[in-house]
Amino acid sequence: MSRPAFASFVLPPWLAHALRAQRGPVPWMAVTRGALAAGPLLLLAVLFDRASLGVVAAIAAMLAGINDRPGSRRASVRRLGVPAVAGAGGMLVGTYAGHSTGVLVLTLILTGLGLVAGGISAIGPVASAAGTQLLVATAIGAGMPLPEPGWVRALAFVAGAGWLLALRLLLPTPGAIVGDYRFDGERKAVAAVYDAVAELLDAVGSSAAIARRVSLTAALDHAQDALAGPRLRRYASSAAERRLRAQYAAALPLAEAATALAWGGEGVSARASEGPRRLAAAVRGNTHTGPLPAPNRSAPALRALDDALLHAAEVFDQGEGRDLHTRRRSPRALLRSVFGAGGREYGLRVALCFGASAAIAQALHHAQWYGQHEHWYWLPATAVFLVKPDLGPLLSRVLCRAAGTVLGAVVFAGFAAALPQPGGLIALVALSGALIPVATRHFAAQTAVVTVLVLALVMVGGEPPASWSRIGETLLACAIVLVVGHLPMPGQRGGGVRARLAAAGDAAQAYLNHVLNESAAPATSDATHIPGKPGAPSPRPSDPRPLRWTLRREAYRTLAEARTAIALAAAELPALARHSEGAAEIVVVLERIVDTTTACAVHLDDSGRLTTRHTDRLAALLDELAEGRERVGLRMPELPLAV
Structure with a gap:
């Protein structure tokens, strides 16, 4: 009996990624914080007749809520605080640039900021969030018609994000009754x-x-x-x-x-x-x-x-022991991330998208295509989110953004017709803030919730409904990002993946070299002694294991980051995915090298020498790595075997 044709059908990677959502329990405390953040801030501002400042604070709280992910309180200080400070700086720069320069100069300033923020985003998740908030706040500051000066807007932005951070630090977790x-x-x-x-x-x-x-x-x-x-x-x-x-x-x-x-x-x-x-x-x-x-x-x-x-x-x-928890990255490594292949490619694409969308938006605005709706800043702000590769493959991001915006705009149009103003809209802002921690599990759902929240803020600020213009600007931003995302760039494509692979190779090399250097030290006992037992040799004056564990952590961590970057690149359209072909196989080989190096380290601690099984396995893996490197044309460090 033949199988139906649809039984063997497999969704293409870009579509499968667009339909995939994260799973897990509902983060009730994050939901509570979201409900207590943007809505109450907006209500307080309206009561004191400062609705415009309330809108800025609510936007900052919303952006901080997107970054309010599961984790410890101490980690949230950096995860929420650093992007908030960057956003406040962007609000300050955007306000003064938007009010004191012409269209051409403003576009050049925004393009330059996009280049810098894009390069910085290649460092890691916190830097990426900081770069995003910098550009979004700059666009809002340049385009949103508010009566307050730039420094007041920046303070309101810090206050909004700081309020959510304060809730994160102070509110207890239900059931956390053990100790502090x-x-x-x-x-x-x-x-x-x-x-x-x-x-x-x-x-x-x-x-x-x-x-x-x-x-x-x-x-x-x-x-x-x-x-x-x-x-x-x-x-x-x-x-x-x-x-x-x-x-x-x-x-x-x-x-x-x-x-x-x-x-x-x-x-x-x-x-x-x-x-x-x-x-x-x-x-x-x-x-x-x-x-x-x-x-x-x-x-x-x-x-x-x-x-x-x-x-x-x-x-x-x-309760005492070594403190090895900090991941230290040298300034040289950070600069290599910013100015390396990944940082350059990311920076150029962000600069092109941000600058082009700002120029097009201002041209349409001055041509009075927007009528009474002065929201040209929505176009570059939307492009910033769409151009971020850490949010998923390009086409997946575009599809989710478009679908989420349409859904959110339609839902808001229904609410706007039925809810009283401004009380009903403020309640809608609070509800949307509460839904953000759950909606972040899928980009389309997050976009829908954020769209409802932003449109509600626009009306609370005194402007008419803008659902349809929001849809039009989002679709235009999607088109710009799709075009720029497929443009050829100077140098080799797939810079982000190659940069992650190079970092993983460097970390694996450092770990392997350290372990092999230990094996080169003179043996102090036979191959059967048990450390810590009678007859064992005296320990070496300086214990090399803490450094070894730190190097091992960095090797596995960079490999995990490379795996994530490769998985996202593999889900792109074939025209982009082909630039990272073969990278996944190299990561597998590097992981086996690090696993084998770990086994070597444990055996060296026990016997002081390696067996032929260890050395033969390392030699075979290094040969396999060299072949894979040549086959796909990726720059990888040489990992010497010297035992």
């Missing part, structure tokens, strides 16, 4: 690392081991971010903060041992994962670990796992 509630996000993230270690140990020897190792990397990345940022209180919380950092640092040798066991491929008993699970429970409950079941010490990786468990138990009891 302000550390519930950090505690949850660190506990997830120990759970991920246990799940990887359960999967050792099975086909699920690779996926579990990837999940462990994601958990470590999340915990690293959760512990980053300023201290919430300088003195009273120092003990709790030190304890959490020590617990995170104690998970690194456990993760290393578990990865080495997964590389070996021989299954371990269920007893091996009981210890990490008890450690996870101790982190969540802020309690002592109690006795931990010790695994069998029959192999180097198992002995490393046992030693790591003993060390973790000691750290949990004393």
